[in-house]
Amino acid sequence: MITRLLAVSALALLVPLMAEAQTVGAKVPPYQAPAKAAPPARDGGEALDAAAPRPNPFKPQDDVIDRFRDAYAQGGRPRLAIWWNRQLSDTLAQWYSETRTVTADKSSNSTEGDLSLKQSGAKQSVTETQRRAGDSAERPARDETWDWEFQDGFLSPFLQADANVVDRTMITRIMGAGAEEIDPKTVEVMAMQGMADVMVEVLVADSARSTTGYELRARILDVKSGRVLAMVNSRALKEWQKTDKAAATSSGFELPDEDDESFGPERADQRYKATSSGFERKRKPPKLAVIAHNLATNVMSAMLPRLEGGAVPVAKTTDPAAPTPITPPQAAKPAPNQSAVPLPDVEAKPLPAPDKPAKVEAQNVETGPAAEEPPMPRPTKQ
Amino acid sequence: MKRLLVPAFGLLLLGGCASLDPAPHCDMSRVAGQRDLVAGPAMVEGETSPLKEMPMNSVSITDPNIIRKLYVRSIAARRTGTGTVEVVAQVVNCTDFPLNAEARTQFYANDGAASEPVSAWRRLQLPARTSNTYRELSLGDKTVDGYMIEMREGK
Numbered sequence: 454m455i456t457r458l459l460a461v462s463a464l465a466l467l468v469p470l471m472a473e474a475q476t477v478g479a480k481v482p483p484y485q486a487p488a489k490a491a492p493p494a495r496d497g498g499e500a501l502d503a504a505a506p507r508p509n510p511f512k513p514q515d516d517v518i519d520r521f522r523d524a525y526a527q528g529g530r531p532r533l534a535i536w537w538n539r540q541l542s543d544t545l546a547q548w549y550s551e552t553r554t555v556t557a558d559k560s561s562n563s564t565e566g567d568l569s570l571k572q573s574g575a576k577q578s579v580t581e582t583q584r585r586a587g588d589s590a591e592r593p594a595r596d597e598t599w600d601w602e603f604q605d606g607f608l609s610p611f612l613q614a615d616a617n618v619v620d621r622t623m624i625t626r627i628m629g630a631g632a633e634e635i636d637p638k639t640v641e642v643m644a645m646q647g648m649a650d651v652m653v654e655v656l657v658a659d660s661a662r663s664t665t666g667y668e669l670r671a672r673i674l675d676v677k678s679g680r681v682l683a684m685v686n687s688r689a690l691k692e693w694q695k696t697d698k699a700a701a702t703s704s705g706f707e708l709p710d711e712d713d714e715s716f717g718p719e720r721a722d723q724r725y726k727a728t729s730s731g732f733e734r735k736r737k738p739p740k741l742a743v744i745a746h747n748l749a750t751n752v753m754s755a756m757l758p759r760l761e762g763g764a765v766p767v768a769k770t771t772d773p774a775a776p777t778p779i780t781p782p783q784a785a786k787p788a789p790n791q792s793a794v795p796l797p798d799v800e801a802k803p804l805p806a807p808d809k810p811a812k813v814e815a816q817n818v819e820t821g822p823a824a825e826e827p828p829m830p831r832p833t834k835q
Numbered sequence: 836m837k838r839l840l841v842p843a844f845g846l847l848l849l850g851g852c853a854s855l856d857p858a859p860h861c862d863m864s865r866v867a868g869q870r871d872l873v874a875g876p877a878m879v880e881g882e883t884s885p886l887k888e889m890p891m892n893s894v895s896i897t898d899p900n901i902i903r904k905l906y907v908r909s910i911a912a913r914r915t916g917t918g919t920v921e922v923v924a925q926v927v928n929c930t931d932f933p934l935n936a937e938a939r940t941q942f943y944a945n946d947g948a949a950s951e952p953v954s955a956w957r958r959l960q961l962p963a964r965t966s967n968t969y970r971e972l973s974l975g976d977k978t979v980d981g982y983m984i985e986m987r988e989g990k
Contacts, residue, residue, distance in 0.1 A: 477871060477893040478910020481920050484977045 509721035510692040511743045513610075514750045521753040521760075522614040528760035529767035531650035532617045534624065534676070537604060538657050541674070542590045546636045550583040595657065599741065606745030607655065610753065624648040645676045650767050652676050653752065663693075664717030665738045671752045673759075677766055683755035685748065692747055693718050718744055857964060861906045861929030891943065891981040894924050898987035904930045905986070908966065918976030924969040924984055928961035935960060935989030940971040945980035958989050 525531075557577040611618055621644075628644035629635065645652060652674045660668040669687040674680065687693050695716050699706045718738045725732040738744070759765055872887035889895045894907040908925040915921050920942065928934050937956040944950040951974045959967045969986075973979045 477890050478922070478924070479912050480892055481912045481980055481982065482914050484914065484918055484979075487916055487918055 511718065511721065511739050511747050513746060517750045517753050518610050518614050520757060521610075521616075524757050524760040525614060525616055528763060528765050530617050531760075531765045531767045532619050532648065533611065533651050533653055534619050534621050534645060534649035535608075535653045535655060536621055537600065537655055538592050538595065539590050539621070539654070540592060540656060541652070541654055544586060544590075545638060547586055547638055548583045548636065549586050550581045552582055554580040554582075556580065592656065593659075602741045603657070603745045606742030607749045610746060610749040614753070619649050621645075649676055651682065651765060655748075662715050662717075663687075664715060664719065665741075665744065669744075669748050671748060673752065673756055675766065680764075682759045682765065683752065685751050685755050687748065688716065690747075690751055692751075695719075718747075859906075859927050859929065859964060859966070861927065863903050863906075863929070866906055889983060891983060894926075894938070894984040894986055896986045901934065901936060901986075901988045904928065904934060905936060905961070907986075910984070912982060914976075915972070920973040920976075920979045920982065922969075922971050922973075922982050922984065925966055926959060926961065926969060926986070927966045928964060931963045933960070933962045936986055937989040938969045938971075938984055938986040940973075940982055940984045942973045942975065942979045943981040943983065944978050950975050950978040950980075956987075 555577060556579075608618065621641075624644040624647075625637070625641050628647060629637065629640035632640065654672045654674065656670045656672075657667050658670070659666065669685075671683075671685040672681065673683040675682055693716055695709070695713075699708050701707075720735070720737060720739055724735040724737070726735050756765075871890060873890045875884045875886040875888050878884070892910070892912065894910055896902045896905060896907070906927045906929055908927050910925075911923045913921055913923075922940055924938070926936065926938075936959045938959065939954045939956045941953040942950050954971050957969060957971065959969055961967050969984070971984075973982075
């Protein structure tokens with residue numbers, strides 16, 4: 454009996470010790486990166502078109518820039534004045550008036566001496582209230598940094614081609630220095646004719662259909678004759694066209710939506726984004742500087758035939774470093790520009806008072822009391 | 836004397852029967868002898884820890900109900916083609932009765948921390964005197980450096 458008890462107690466002691474048994478196994482082998490799997494072999498072993506790198510339409514086109522450099526030198530290196538998002542308007546003067554008040558004073562006659570009769574003429578003064586017209590050349594302002602990036606991208610190919618680019622603001626200021634009484638519009642035209650040969654007008658407009666949210670337009674004008682040398686519209690550029698290709702999806706080939714009128718540049722490397730409904734192609738357009746660079750090269754391409762054909766007239770006499778500023782005595786009449794097509798001569802026009810031609814009337818400046826007896830107080834129209 | 840003879844006879848009979856039993860035969864005393872509990876990290880330097888615990892890369896039968904019935908014959912750990920770790924443990928039912936067992940695996944990083952949540956319990960059916968294979972895959976690849984398998988009776 455005692456032995457049984459001893460045996461049972463000995464077993465009871467052993468059992469807790471054996472409550473946990475284990476077997477030690479092998480260690481985990483070190484990690485080795487799996488070999489890169491080769492793409493699955495396809496029927497015929499032909500590489501797909503998609504596997505080949507897609508040509509990037511927005512890559513810098515150095516060949517166009519080189520061609521432009523040669524054609525530009527051949528064309529006589531015309532000076533380019535670029536108008537940044539500023540439209541050429543047909544408003545001649547910046548000031549206009551809606552009303553004109555004529556005050557006439559008539560003095561009574563007086564008799565002197567025997568029969569001599571002296572009559573002083575009636576005095577008439579014209580008071581005109583002028584308002585400054587809103588600048589029609591101004592366009593909705595964009596973000597300042599947007600402008601910087603755009604101008605950087607647009608100018609870089611021209612500077613790379615060693616083009617003669619002048620700043621519109623600068624030449625206007627140079628031309629108008631000391632002649633503040635002349636209308637800025639006149640000064641602007643004089644500056645463009647005297648210190649530039651070609652005007653490049655670059656406009657940007659908001660567009661909801663474009664992937665970029667805006668559209669661009671560049672117009673190249675000959676400032677001497679007003680001739681349109683080239684016109685580039687972003688909507689018509691082939692880089693901005695949609696690639697209307699059928700897309701292979703899990704439910705078969707899908708043709709592009711005919712009602713979808715959106716357009717705009719797209720990245721050459723098609724990027725996909727993981728969404729909750731699977732991978733979706735990103736529609737993000739290229740960077741602004743790249744788009745501006747592309748527009749500039751398209752402008753260059755459009756100018757090439759004109760430059761090579763010698764259609765761009767270049768002023769030979771003027772030196773852009775030393776323009777002839779307007780002197781105040783000449784302020785009444787625009788200085789005759791020898792290098793350009795001369796401005797229309799104001800004096801040549803039939804004036805209301807033939808005996809006393811008023812030179813200042815062309816600019817609608819207040820005539821003042823000196824201009825006596827105009828035949829009719831003609832209201833000024835805008 | 837009679838009392839002593841009867842158990843001895845019984846033992847002889849058992850021995851004779853055992854030699855006729857089909858494999859596998861589990862020598863549970865040797866299984867117990869192979870136990871290798873390791874000392875945990877000591878809190879005081881130079882002292883051995885009083886705590887003994889399961890070693891890494893092992894199968895631990897934590898259920899006293901099946902500790903003398905099952906034997907883990909082998910454990911293997913290997914990397915799959917994608918870099919994850921697969922552990923395979925071969926379990927033998929040493930009894931003449933069908934058994935149900937459950938096992939799960941915890942994978943550890945090389946710093947001793949769990950590299951991922953513990954796996955779910957996976958059920959094993961073990962008919963009498965058969966072996967079965969427990970298999971588990973890790974979720975991580977580079978992070979996995981060790982593993983620990985727990986086994987209990989499936990009820």
